[in-house]
Amino acid sequence: MTDILPQRRSSSSGREEEEKNVDAQGTFHQSQLGLKAKRKHFFAPTDQSYADAVHRDAETVEFTEEEERIVRRKIDKSVLPLVVCSYVFNQFDRTNIGNAHVIKAFNENFGITSNDRWTLALSIFYVGYCLLEMPANILQRRIGANRLVVLGIGEAGYYAGMIYYLSFWYKRHELAMRISLCMTGTLPGAIGGLLAFGLVRAHTSLLSGWQFLFLIEAIPTLIMAVSILVFLPSFPFTASFLTPRERAIAQARLNRDHKPQSHGGMTGWQGFKAIVSDPNAWLFTLVYASCTLTDSLLCLESEPAVYS
Secondary structure, rough: OOOHHHHHHHHHHHHHHHHHEEEOOOEEEEEEOOOOOOOOOOOOOOOHHHHHHHHHHHHHHHOOOHHHHHHHHHHHOOOOHHHHHHHHHHHHHHHHHHHHOEEHHHHHHOOOOHHHHHHHHHHHHHHHHHHHHHHHHHHHHHHHHHHHHHHHHHHOOHHHHEEEEEEOOOOOOHHHHHHHHHHHHHOOOHHHHHHHHHHOOOOOOOOOHHHHHHHHHHHHHHHHHHHHHHHOOOOOOOOOOOOOOHHHHHHHHHHHHHHOOOOOOOOOOHHHHHHHHOOHHHHHHHHHHHHHHHHHHHHHOOOOOEEE
C-alpha cells in the first residue's frame, strides 16, 4: 500500500508537469519580452520586437483542433461584435445627409437651390473618399485599426480596411461568413429614415431639426469610436483576451493557412502589378461600381422637400 501511494503521486505530478509544458509551449520568445506590446506614444507603431517574438513562437507551437476552435471562438466573441457594430454606425451615419436633404431649412441654409448643386456637393465628398482610401489602409497596417478611427481619413478606408483587418484574425475559408455578418450592419438603415422623420421635427431656439438629426445620431457613433479605440486589438499579438500560447496559435493558424502563398513570394510592387493586370480584379471592380451607382442613385437624384 505504501508503495502504491508514491507511484500515484509521481504519476499525478508527471501529468501536471506535462500540462505545464504544454501550456508553456509556444511562449518562450514572448516570455523574454513581457506579456503586453508597448507603445512609446499614442501613434507610435507597434513594438516590432514583440511582434517578432509572437511570430517566432508561432513557428514552433503545436496545437490541437480543439485548441484552435477555442482561439477562434474567443476571436468571434471579442473582435467580431466590435467590427459589426462599427459597420452598423458607419452605415447609419452615412444616410444622414440624404435625410437632411428633404428639410427645407437645411437646403436654404447651404444654398442648395437645385439638384445640380446637391449632386456636386456629394461628389466632392467621394473625390476625397477615393483618393484617401489607399493611404488609409497603408496607415492602418502601421498604427492599427483601432487608432485609425480617430483620423479623418478613416472613413475613406473603412470598407477595404475592415476586410483587411479581419484577415489578421481569420483563415481564408473563415472570412466569407464573418464578412457576411458584417454586411448585416446595413439593416439598421431601414429604420434610419423613420428616426430622422421624428428628429427633424424637433426645434429649439438654438438648433433646427436638421441639426438635431446630425447631433443625436452622431453621439452613438462617437461612443462606438471610443469603444473601438479602447477595446479593439490591432493584431493578434496585442490581444489581451488571448494568453501568450493562444496568441502564438492565432498567428500559427494563419501562417499555415497561407502556405503555400498564392502570390508566389512576389514583392509588394510585383503583387500590385499582378492585381492590376488581372482581369478578374477589373471584373470585380466593375460589379462593385455598378452596385454603388445604383445604391447612390436615389440619394443623388432626390428633389429637396418642403419640411421646415
